[in-house]
Amino acid sequence: MVDREEILKIATLSKLFVSEEELPKLTTDMEQMIAFADTINNAEDASTDFDNINNLCNVLREDEVVPSLDRDKILGNAKDIDDGHFLVKKRA
Amino acid sequence: MKYEMVAGFETHVELSTKTKIFCGCTTQFGGDPNTHCCPICIGLPGTLPKLNRQVVRYAVMAGLATNCTIPEIAKMDRKNYCYPDLPKAYQISQFDMPLCVGGYIPLSNGRKIRLTRIHIEEDAGKLIHRHGDTLVDYNRGGVPLIEIVSEPDIRSIEEAREYVEKLQLIMRYIGVSDCKMQEGSMRCDVNISVREVGSDKLGTRTEIKNMNSINFIAKAMEYEFERQVDILENGGKVIQETLRYDDVTNTTSSMRGKEDANDYRYFRDPDLVTISVSREEVEELRNLLPELPVQKAERYVSELGLSETDAALLTKYRKIAEFYEEASKGTKNPKTAANFIIGQIFRRLDTESDKEAFDIKVSAEDLRELIKLIDDGKIKMNLAKSTLEKMLDTGKKATEFISESDMGGLDEATMISLCEQAVESNPNAVNDYKNGKEKAIKSLVGFVMKNSRGKADAVAAEAKIKELIAKA
Numbered sequence: 001m002v003d004r005e006e007i008l009k010i011a012t013l014s015k016l017f018v019s020e021e022e023l024p025k026l027t028t029d030m031e032q033m034i035a036f037a038d039t040i041n042n043a044e045d046a047s048t049d050f051d052n053i054n055n056l057c058n059v060l061r062e063d064e065v066v067p068s069l070d071r072d073k074i075l076g077n078a079k080d081i082d083d084g085h086f087l088v089k090k091r092a
Numbered sequence: 093m094k095y096e097m098v099a100g101f102e103t104h105v106e107l108s109t110k111t112k113i114f115c116g117c118t119t120q121f122g123g124d125p126n127t128h129c130c131p132i133c134i135g136l137p138g139t140l141p142k143l144n145r146q147v148v149r150y151a152v153m154a155g156l157a158t159n160c161t162i163p164e165i166a167k168m169d170r171k172n173y174c175y176p177d178l179p180k181a182y183q184i185s186q187f188d189m190p191l192c193v194g195g196y197i198p199l200s201n202g203r204k205i206r207l208t209r210i211h212i213e214e215d216a217g218k219l220i221h222r223h224g225d226t227l228v229d230y231n232r233g234g235v236p237l238i239e240i241v242s243e244p245d246i247r248s249i250e251e252a253r254e255y256v257e258k259l260q261l262i263m264r265y266i267g268v269s270d271c272k273m274q275e276g277s278m279r280c281d282v283n284i285s286v287r288e289v290g291s292d293k294l295g296t297r298t299e300i301k302n303m304n305s306i307n308f309i310a311k312a313m314e315y316e317f318e319r320q321v322d323i324l325e326n327g328g329k330v331i332q333e334t335l336r337y338d339d340v341t342n343t344t345s346s347m348r349g350k351e352d353a354n355d356y357r358y359f360r361d362p363d364l365v366t367i368s369v370s371r372e373e374v375e376e377l378r379n380l381l382p383e384l385p386v387q388k389a390e391r392y393v394s395e396l397g398l399s400e401t402d403a404a405l406l407t408k409y410r411k412i413a414e415f416y417e418e419a420s421k422g423t424k425n426p427k428t429a430a431n432f433i434i435g436q437i438f439r440r441l442d443t444e445s446d447k448e449a450f451d452i453k454v455s456a457e458d459l460r461e462l463i464k465l466i467d468d469g470k471i472k473m474n475l476a477k478s479t480l481e482k483m484l485d486t487g488k489k490a491t492e493f494i495s496e497s498d499m500g501g502l503d504e505a506t507m508i509s510l511c512e513q514a515v516e517s518n519p520n521a522v523n524d525y526k527n528g529k530e531k532a533i534k535s536l537v538g539f540v541m542k543n544s545r546g547k548a549d550a551v552a553a554e555a556k557i558k559e560l561i562a563k564a
Contacts, residue, residue: 013172013174013357014174056365056366057366057367057368058365058366058367058368059143059364059365060142060143060145060148061116061142061143062145062146063109063110063111063145063147064110064111064116065110065116065117065118066111066115066116066117066130068117068118068127068128068130069129069130069131071124071126071127071129074126074129074130074134074230082225082227083125083227084124084125084126084127084229085125085126085220085227085228085229086126086176086227086228087226087227088176088225088226088228089224089225090221090223090225091175091176091226
């Protein structure tokens, strides 16, 4: 069972504002999602490694420098910039 | 009531790779803000991280050098937290399947500090707080780190100091990091609690974050130990929290309550595949490791007959140890080269970083040639010492300062004649000596040494002079 406190905690951790009206629906949705995960866990072939489903291993790159992206492009999507930096509001 | 300290360390060490952990951006220190960045390391949607092979190799080497086991399979996880130093709002790290597990660092008092694990992760960006704003530079974001996690086995500040110094030494020796604490390439978080002596229960711990100097670590631990003891003695309870150490006021202050591991909502990074380290690769990397400082020091004592103090001084930095081994190779007494290095050469290297750089004008081969002249009886120690000074000043070889006539020592007749001259031309010194001033004899010996260009045997000369004065 998922309760409203858990939803509020997840919302806080995710930096989301959730209004009082939204809480019941979110709680039901979350419950359904967890129930779905439980269904998968209870599937017959539970030994399948879902973590590594495509059986890939060691996709590695060599330690060779490639040019970085132009700074103007790096900062291109930023809301605020200052002196080559991203500028954000100070947070506690 | 008597209390003891219980501390564990989380040490972040920046790896000396050329590129970042998941992209090809340079790891070079400095650079204009946000110029060492690409869509991967600033976490733009749709990008795919790809692990740097060298990061895995360095981390495994670090594990092998600290007696860890290397599991066959490891994976990468996302550690979720929201702060502007992380553009993706998660850090790619390792949670339950790290690259190295279960090692230890032996201390000189015989205790072992156990290591829980060593894992790889990406560094965060740099924040500059200014008025109400924060400036963000992601050049450091994505630089590869290893985090070395110890068990709470440290019981004193002395042990903490030795533990950090040993880690630093090992990582530098094996070449995986320069471990420059002042530049932030090695940083420590310390978990510390106190308990009554004799108790085996752990007290509530606090965590002091991000310290980048061994002296600060020592001071912060001392302060925090006292603070916690005070709380307990006054009937209070230590609160589990994260602290910041202020080196100006020498106090700790609260940063935030300690998050539960669950709050990071670790889960496997679906963008990164399993890491498998073959047993062959582990052996290959083990063979790449140089002889480690502790083993080296033990060998210097047992095989070369050096004192423990000298062995420790010579093995502290890899360059010095290599220089010493080269200079003493094939010489009669391994202590001769040790004495030259620890005496005359160290006198010219004031600071620890000077010693580490070991930037001197004399090559190990040239020092060895000088020592061979002593071994072959061609020159005496006094002449060798003054010659080494000249070599250190100029970078020239010993033979530039020692002529053929200097070698081969001094024949008996010349030596006696010089002693006679010394007595005749220094009546004041002779009188002083006769009147009981023992030291006056030194100036007479000095006369002989000077006029023989250091070739005379000082001990023999002193005996001869005493004999001459007694006869007179």
